[in-house]
Amino acid sequence: MRPNRARLVRRFCRHAALETGFFEERQAYMNSTPHSPAVIPAPVPARLIVGISGASGIVYGITALQLLRRLGIESHLVASKSAIVTLGHETDLKYAELCALADRHYQNSDIGAALASGSFRSLGMLVAPCSIRTLGEISSGVTASLLSRAADVVLKERRRLVLMVRETPLHAGHLQAMLNVTQMGAVVMPPVPAFYARPASLQDMVEQSVGRALDLFGLDSGPHRWGEQTL
Helix, strand or coil: CCHHHHHHHHHHHHHHHHHHHHHHHHHHHHHHCCCCCCCCCCCCCCEEEEEECCCCCHHHHHHHHHHHHHHCCEEEEEECHHHHHHHHHHCCCCHHHHHHCCCEEEECCCCCCHHHCCCCCCCEEEEEEECHHHHHHHHHCCCCCHHHHHHHHHHHCCCEEEEEECCCCCCHHHHHHHHHHHHHCCEECCCCCCHHHCCCCHHHHHHHHHHHHHHCCCCCCCCCCCCHHHC
8 A cells, every 4th residue: 555545544544533432422422411301291271172062962061061060170162053942942041051051152153262273272072962963074174163173173182072972863974974083083972871870860861971971081070880889
């Protein structure tokens, strides 16, 4: 090897060693230097969105609001126009009295409300009862009201969405919509009575169903639990 070539090789090796040492020292420094503290997510506010659609069974939504108040959970209500009609047919309550059961209420046409944004943090949303129309809007992602938009936001933010679907019998389109929302992350929970609880009244049956729905949000309203009464 020629002398000048040998010098170039030695110089290259020395330079490579210096660079290697620099990067090793830099990595050691980075590993030993405390970085910015880990971001600790803020606790989710103890609040739940309650949607009431026009399906029969508005008592489920009313009971949900009552149980949430009993539990000290902040409730945010949005009811469709059809729900207000159903309210008049199935109860003696006025719309203002229904709204008074919630901490906050919104007009279903107010698509600019806080619920329409993913920045509104909550435990999720319960739709009780959930009509087939509302189910269809959520399933398609084409939301035409605050109720369905709020549900869509809950799904996109990966929060809990529980749909107490009230319809029977069901055709293939209904079942497909239920499958779609389930694959999107929602929980379809028809309000099926739990007769093992031996309900003494219709209200007992309603509270049991709503209590099981609230279980899905980690909220214990005290529903009858199979086998636990003997423990």
